[in-house]
Amino acid sequence: DVKVTQSSRYLVKRTGEKVFLECVQDMDHENMFWYRQDPGLGLRLIYFSYDVKMKEKGDIPEGYSVSREKKERFSLILESASTNQTSMYLCASSRTPQNTEAFFGQGTRLTVV
Amino acid sequence: GEDVEQSLFLSVREGDSSVINCTYTDSSSTYLYWYKQEPGAGLQLLTYIFSNMDMKQDQRLTVLLNKKDKHLSLRIADTQTGDSAIYFCALDGSSNTGKLIFGQGTTLQVKP
Numbered sequence: 106d107v108k109v110t111q112s113s114r115y116l117v118k119r120t121g122e123k124v125f126l127e128c129v130q131d132m133d134h135e136n137m138f139w140y141r142q143d144p145g146l147g148l149r150l151i152y153f154s155y156d157v158k159m160k161e162k163g164d165i166p167e168g169y170s171v172s173r174e175k176k177e178r179f180s181l182i183l184e185s186a187s188t189n190q191t192s193m194y195l196c197a198s199s200r201t202p203q204n205t206e207a208f209f210g211q212g213t214r215l216t217v218v
Numbered sequence: 219g220e221d222v223e224q225s226l227f228l229s230v231r232e233g234d235s236s237v238i239n240c241t242y243t244d245s246s247s248t249y250l251y252w253y254k255q256e257p258g259a260g261l262q263l264l265t266y267i268f269s270n271m272d273m274k275q276d277q278r279l280t281v282l283l284n285k286k287d288k289h290l291s292l293r294i295a296d297t298q299t300g301d302s303a304i305y306f307c308a309l310d311g312s313s314n315t316g317k318l319i320f321g322q323g324t325t326l327q328v329k330p
Binding site: 211 | 226259306320
Protein backbone atom coordinates (compact mmCIF):
# COMPACT_ATOMS: atom_id res chain seq x y z
CA ASP A 106 0.00 0.00 0.00
CA VAL A 107 1.10 3.51 -0.76
CA LYS A 108 1.79 5.47 2.34
CA VAL A 109 1.87 9.24 2.59
CA THR A 110 2.91 10.43 6.01
CA GLN A 111 2.63 13.97 7.34
CA SER A 112 4.87 14.77 10.27
CA SER A 113 2.21 16.24 12.57
CA ARG A 114 -1.53 15.79 13.06
CA TYR A 115 -1.95 19.00 15.05
CA LEU A 116 0.20 22.10 15.30
CA VAL A 117 -0.24 25.37 17.16
CA LYS A 118 2.06 28.22 16.15
CA ARG A 119 2.31 31.90 16.91
CA THR A 120 1.79 34.71 14.42
CA GLY A 121 5.04 35.52 12.66
CA GLU A 122 6.69 32.15 13.25
CA LYS A 123 8.27 30.20 10.41
CA VAL A 124 6.41 26.90 10.10
CA PHE A 125 7.51 23.70 8.37
CA LEU A 126 5.07 20.98 7.37
CA GLU A 127 6.73 17.77 6.25
CA CYS A 128 5.38 15.05 3.99
CA VAL A 129 6.98 11.75 3.00
CA GLN A 130 5.76 9.13 0.51
CA ASP A 131 7.20 5.65 0.19
CA MET A 132 6.18 4.59 -3.34
CA ASP A 133 8.62 6.47 -5.57
CA HIS A 134 5.89 8.77 -6.89
CA GLU A 135 6.96 11.60 -9.16
CA ASN A 136 4.21 14.06 -8.25
CA MET A 137 3.61 15.57 -4.85
CA PHE A 138 1.04 18.17 -3.83
CA TRP A 139 0.11 20.44 -0.96
CA TYR A 140 -3.55 21.37 -0.54
CA ARG A 141 -5.34 23.51 1.95
CA GLN A 142 -8.85 22.51 3.06
CA ASP A 143 -11.36 24.99 4.45
CA PRO A 144 -15.09 24.37 5.06
CA GLY A 145 -17.21 25.12 1.99
CA LEU A 146 -14.15 25.76 -0.18
CA GLY A 147 -13.02 22.20 -0.79
CA LEU A 148 -9.35 21.54 -1.47
CA ARG A 149 -7.28 24.33 -2.93
CA LEU A 150 -3.88 23.62 -4.42
CA ILE A 151 -1.02 25.58 -2.87
CA TYR A 152 2.02 24.12 -4.67
CA PHE A 153 2.95 20.95 -6.48
CA SER A 154 6.11 19.28 -7.65
CA TYR A 155 6.62 16.80 -10.50
CA ASP A 156 10.31 16.11 -9.87
CA VAL A 157 13.10 16.71 -7.39
CA LYS A 158 13.89 20.40 -7.07
CA MET A 159 10.99 21.25 -9.40
CA LYS A 160 7.97 23.15 -8.14
CA GLU A 161 4.97 24.88 -9.58
CA LYS A 162 2.56 27.33 -8.02
CA GLY A 163 -0.97 26.21 -7.50
CA ASP A 164 -4.03 28.37 -7.03
CA ILE A 165 -3.16 29.97 -3.68
CA PRO A 166 0.67 30.14 -3.30
CA GLU A 167 0.86 33.51 -1.53
CA GLY A 168 2.48 33.27 1.89
CA TYR A 169 3.83 29.76 1.24
CA SER A 170 6.93 28.19 -0.24
CA VAL A 171 7.97 24.57 -0.78
CA SER A 172 11.08 22.44 -0.90
CA ARG A 173 11.72 19.11 -2.59
CA GLU A 174 15.33 18.07 -2.12
CA LYS A 175 14.59 14.33 -2.28
CA LYS A 176 11.97 12.53 -4.34
CA GLU A 177 10.15 11.12 -1.32
CA ARG A 178 9.91 14.33 0.71
CA PHE A 179 7.94 17.51 0.03
CA SER A 180 7.93 20.30 2.58
CA LEU A 181 5.54 23.22 2.88
CA ILE A 182 6.91 26.36 4.50
CA LEU A 183 4.94 29.23 5.96
CA GLU A 184 7.51 32.01 5.97
CA SER A 185 5.68 34.14 8.56
CA ALA A 186 2.55 32.47 9.85
CA SER A 187 -0.64 34.51 10.00
CA THR A 188 -4.02 33.75 11.55
CA ASN A 189 -5.64 33.42 8.10
CA GLN A 190 -3.38 30.42 7.50
CA THR A 191 -5.19 28.47 10.21
CA SER A 192 -6.48 25.50 8.26
CA MET A 193 -6.20 21.79 7.49
CA TYR A 194 -3.23 21.03 5.24
CA LEU A 195 -3.22 17.89 3.12
CA CYS A 196 -0.27 16.38 1.30
CA ALA A 197 -0.80 14.02 -1.63
CA SER A 198 1.27 12.12 -4.17
CA SER A 199 0.61 10.46 -7.51
CA ARG A 200 2.70 8.19 -9.67
CA THR A 201 3.23 10.31 -12.80
CA PRO A 202 1.59 13.33 -14.48
CA GLN A 203 -0.42 10.86 -16.59
CA ASN A 204 -1.37 8.55 -13.72
CA THR A 205 -3.37 11.01 -11.70
CA GLU A 206 -4.80 8.91 -8.88
CA ALA A 207 -3.75 10.79 -5.75
CA PHE A 208 -2.90 9.26 -2.39
CA PHE A 209 -3.33 11.47 0.66
CA GLY A 210 -1.72 11.87 4.02
CA GLN A 211 -3.82 12.10 7.16
CA GLY A 212 -3.68 15.89 7.26
CA THR A 213 -2.17 18.49 9.57
CA ARG A 214 -4.52 20.82 11.40
CA LEU A 215 -2.59 24.04 11.89
CA THR A 216 -3.78 26.74 14.27
CA VAL A 217 -2.02 30.11 14.22
CA VAL A 218 -2.63 32.21 17.32
CA GLY B 219 -9.91 27.32 -15.61
CA GLU B 220 -11.84 24.26 -14.63
CA ASP B 221 -14.71 24.74 -12.22
CA VAL B 222 -16.16 21.83 -10.25
CA GLU B 223 -19.35 22.27 -8.23
CA GLN B 224 -21.02 20.14 -5.59
CA SER B 225 -23.87 20.78 -3.21
CA LEU B 226 -22.59 21.10 0.34
CA PHE B 227 -24.91 18.86 2.32
CA LEU B 228 -27.08 15.76 1.94
CA SER B 229 -29.07 13.98 4.64
CA VAL B 230 -30.55 10.50 4.20
CA ARG B 231 -31.98 7.75 6.39
CA GLU B 232 -30.09 4.53 6.96
CA GLY B 233 -31.02 1.97 4.30
CA ASP B 234 -31.96 4.59 1.70
CA SER B 235 -29.92 5.34 -1.41
CA SER B 236 -27.76 8.46 -1.51
CA VAL B 237 -26.98 10.36 -4.69
CA ILE B 238 -24.18 12.90 -4.64
CA ASN B 239 -23.87 15.15 -7.67
CA CYS B 240 -21.01 17.01 -9.29
CA THR B 241 -20.98 19.36 -12.28
CA TYR B 242 -17.93 20.61 -14.12
CA THR B 243 -17.02 22.99 -16.92
CA ASP B 244 -14.01 21.43 -18.72
CA SER B 245 -14.79 18.24 -20.62
CA SER B 246 -11.18 17.25 -21.33
CA SER B 247 -10.57 15.16 -18.18
CA THR B 248 -9.37 11.61 -18.64
CA TYR B 249 -10.22 10.35 -15.16
CA LEU B 250 -12.94 11.49 -12.78
CA TYR B 251 -12.63 10.47 -9.16
CA TRP B 252 -14.69 10.20 -6.01
CA TYR B 253 -12.87 10.54 -2.71
CA LYS B 254 -14.21 10.03 0.83
CA GLN B 255 -13.01 11.91 3.90
CA GLU B 256 -13.95 10.67 7.33
CA PRO B 257 -13.80 13.08 10.30
CA GLY B 258 -10.25 14.14 11.14
CA ALA B 259 -8.69 12.07 8.36
CA GLY B 260 -7.19 12.52 4.93
CA LEU B 261 -8.95 11.60 1.69
CA GLN B 262 -9.22 8.05 0.46
CA LEU B 263 -10.08 7.03 -3.07
CA LEU B 264 -13.54 5.46 -3.32
CA THR B 265 -13.84 4.88 -7.03
CA TYR B 266 -13.16 6.47 -10.38
CA ILE B 267 -14.48 6.42 -13.92
CA PHE B 268 -12.63 6.72 -17.18
CA SER B 269 -13.96 9.45 -19.43
CA ASN B 270 -15.06 7.07 -22.21
CA MET B 271 -17.41 5.23 -19.84
CA ASP B 272 -20.98 6.13 -18.92
CA MET B 273 -21.34 4.00 -15.83
CA LYS B 274 -19.26 2.02 -13.39
CA GLN B 275 -20.55 -0.19 -10.60
CA ASP B 276 -18.49 -1.29 -7.63
CA GLN B 277 -20.47 -3.16 -4.94
CA ARG B 278 -22.78 -0.54 -3.34
CA LEU B 279 -21.32 2.30 -5.41
CA THR B 280 -22.54 3.36 -8.85
CA VAL B 281 -20.87 6.17 -10.77
CA LEU B 282 -22.72 7.79 -13.65
CA LEU B 283 -21.07 10.13 -16.14
CA ASN B 284 -23.10 12.32 -18.48
CA LYS B 285 -20.51 13.99 -20.70
CA LYS B 286 -23.07 15.98 -22.65
CA ASP B 287 -24.35 17.68 -19.49
CA LYS B 288 -20.93 17.60 -17.78
CA HIS B 289 -22.47 15.85 -14.81
CA LEU B 290 -20.98 13.17 -12.57
CA SER B 291 -22.87 11.38 -9.82
CA LEU B 292 -22.14 8.86 -7.09
CA ARG B 293 -24.93 6.63 -5.88
CA ILE B 294 -24.52 4.72 -2.62
CA ALA B 295 -27.04 1.92 -2.22
CA ASP B 296 -28.28 0.85 1.23
CA THR B 297 -26.55 3.77 2.93
CA GLN B 298 -25.11 2.97 6.36
CA THR B 299 -24.12 5.23 9.27
CA GLY B 300 -20.51 4.40 8.46
CA ASP B 301 -20.97 6.17 5.13
CA SER B 302 -21.31 9.51 6.94
CA ALA B 303 -18.39 11.56 5.62
CA ILE B 304 -17.46 14.29 3.17
CA TYR B 305 -17.40 13.18 -0.46
CA PHE B 306 -15.29 15.00 -3.04
CA CYS B 307 -15.39 14.69 -6.79
CA ALA B 308 -12.11 15.43 -8.55
CA LEU B 309 -11.09 15.72 -12.19
CA ASP B 310 -7.66 15.63 -13.79
CA GLY B 311 -8.55 18.39 -16.25
CA SER B 312 -6.58 19.30 -19.35
CA SER B 313 -3.28 20.48 -17.93
CA ASN B 314 -1.42 17.13 -18.21
CA THR B 315 0.48 18.02 -15.05
CA GLY B 316 -1.15 15.45 -12.79
CA LYS B 317 -3.09 18.09 -10.85
CA LEU B 318 -6.57 17.23 -9.66
CA ILE B 319 -9.30 19.83 -9.39
CA PHE B 320 -11.66 19.22 -6.50
CA GLY B 321 -15.23 20.18 -5.82
CA GLN B 322 -16.19 21.78 -2.52
CA GLY B 323 -17.18 18.45 -0.99
CA THR B 324 -20.63 17.15 -0.01
CA THR B 325 -21.19 16.27 3.63
CA LEU B 326 -23.36 13.16 3.82
CA GLN B 327 -25.29 12.74 7.04
CA VAL B 328 -26.89 9.33 7.58
CA LYS B 329 -29.63 9.22 10.20
CA PRO B 330 -30.41 5.94 11.97
